[in-house]
Amino acid sequence: MAHYNSYESFKTKKSMDKKKRAKGKTLGKKNNKTDDFVIKSSDKYGIVIEVRYKDAYVLYDEEVVLAKLRNDINMVCNQVIFPGDKVVLNKNGNTYFIINMLERTSLLSRVKKDSTRLDDVGLIKNIAANVDIAVIVVAAKEPPLHPKFIDRYLMILQNSNIKALICLNKCDFKTNKEEKILNTYRELNIPVIYTSTYQNIGIDDLKKYLFGKQAIMVGNSGVGKSSLTNAIMNDDEIKTGHISGKSKRGRHTTTSSKYYIWEGNSSIIDTPGIRSLDVSSFSPIEIQDYFPEFNNFKEKCKYRDCLHYNEPYDSCIVKQDVTSGLININRYESYLRIMSDVLNDNNYEDILDDIKSR
Ligand SMILES: Nc1nc2c(ncn2[C@@H]2O[C@H](COP(=O)(O)OP(=O)(O)OP(=O)(O)O)[C@@H](O)[C@H]2O)c(=O)[nH]1
Ligand SMILES: [Mg+2]
Ligand SMILES: [Zn+2]
Known part of the structure; x- marks a missing residue:
């Protein structure tokens, strides 16, 4: 219920x-x-x-x-x-x-695991209303870029009918590794931009995407959501997470979502960072709807209700497409991890090892 x-x-x-x-x-x-x-x-x-x-x-x-x-x-x-x-x-x-x-x-809502309950029950947490576009902020370093977080956010945004933009902040630290990971999303037609609030890179690009819209900044703690919001607002009103020396004290991590207008009809909601995104309330068969590239090719898996999970390799076109490089392995790994959460099954590493060994 x-x-x-x-x-x-x-x-x-x-x-x-x-x-x-x-x-x-x-x-x-x-x-x-x-x-x-x-x-x-x-x-x-x-x-x-x-x-x-x-x-x-x-x-x-x-x-x-x-x-x-x-x-x-x-x-x-x-x-x-x-x-x-x-x-x-x-x-x-x-x-x-x-x-x-x-x-x-x-x-925009997400499910928050309720740690006070022993059963597998989550609580809906609504984050913001009337959002047109969400900026999924990731950092090139501190914290390192993990595509699985982007994939989970994309699911939640698609489910809420909200457009996504991926923003790699701290691009002053960017290497080929991050570029390669993000190219996968460009291929899926999701816009990707690079920013550095330290070097004033990409802020105008970001503004172009957000102009005339109600936007929201989402992403892990410390990636630079508040710093980017400050850069767009062109002031330092919003406190950002400066870590002072060894003590690690004085971190101004954001604790509640706030709405800012930066020009006429253009606004931005800065949100607190979250550690993990629970998507286990989605049903197993619908997870693949959020991975559109699995359906790109004419050939279909042998079983119509194939979950591309425990099914044998020979019967699963998705698995074969991962081996041949048509489907990105990081995306498939995200898919497997999400499926293992949803199915409450720990088999995903074996499935991935099997694919990698081919
Ligand atoms: N190297 C580098 N550091 C940055 C950049 N932008 C922000 N930072 C630093 O990253 C740290 C975290 O920035 P915040 O803007 O507080 O991050 P946040 O995403 O708002 O974090 P939460 O509020 O905890 O969710 C601060 O020490 C910033 O100074 C950047 O472009 N390059
Ligand atoms: Mg913040
Ligand atoms: Zn399959």
């Missing part, structure tokens, strides 16, 4: 229609009184720039105001609205109340 129940009434039509795939916790009961919370449009609205537990900062009339959810919604603010949401406010005395939310064009 999906655990969207509690905020079902707040979701967009589009995401409601989607298959609800995450298993897990129910946050509360649906409150019928709040069915009128989501509206189609409004002449005047503000944009949520940061959400706290019980209230949110909203950019309203060119001012940042603190606003609470209207009283008849019995939920905490950070379960209902997210950075990027468009909201209608009403001032009552000195307090602003969020009385309506405009329908969303997208909602």
Whole structure:
């Protein structure tokens, strides 16, 4: 059973229609009184720039105001609205109340493993709303580039209908190895750019991709999401993770998502880095939908429902295409790792060794 129940009434039509795939916790009961919370449009609205537990900062009339959810919604603010949401406010005395939310064009979510539970249950964590494009930020070094992280992000973005751009930051450290890894994504028609906030490389390129859009920075901690956001904003307002000396103290790692406008209709949401991305709530047969290159060739695997996993090599065209180099081995390895998570099976290294030995 999906655990969207509690905020079902707040979701967009589009995401409601989607298959609800995450298993897990129910946050509360649906409150019928709040069915009128989501509206189609409004002449005047503000944009949520940061959400706290019980209230949110909203950019309203060119001012940042603190606003609470209207009283008849019995939920905490950070379960209902997210950075990027468009909201209608009403001032009552000195307090602003969020009385309506405009329908969303997208909602970026991920599943967060709940370590307090022994069963394999995850919790949906919504990250941001109305995002047009996500910048998957990776670094050439510190932390090193691992394609598997990109592959998982691509799945989540495709699933949320959000375009992706890959940004290799710290390109002052770039070697052939990173270029080779990223070429695979260029071949999949995903734009890739190189940036260095230290050497002011690629920032204008990045701006071109993000112009007129609501963008979000995603990626591991320390790759430079806040530094890039600062570079685009052309100021140093956002604290970045400078590690001071040996003590490793004074790291200003980002702790909550924040929305910034850098020009007219162009905005950017800086997010906290995450260590790993759980995609185990996807079903085994649909994982290959996120690896479009597996389907590029006319020939098909012997079994129509082939998972390209435990099936014999001779019956699986995908495995044969990996051996012949038509399918990139890093992508196939990502696929195997994701499948091993989804199937709860540890066989993937043997499968990979078998392919490599051919
Ligand atoms: N060499 C190099 N270092 C960079 C570059 N951009 C950022 N850094 C450094 O990388 C470290 C991390 O940068 P942040 O911008 O805080 O990284 P972040 O992705 O926001 O990290 P979290 O907020 O923890 O998710 C800082 O010490 C930056 O000074 C770059 O282009 N080249
Ligand atoms: Mg940051
Ligand atoms: Zn197959």
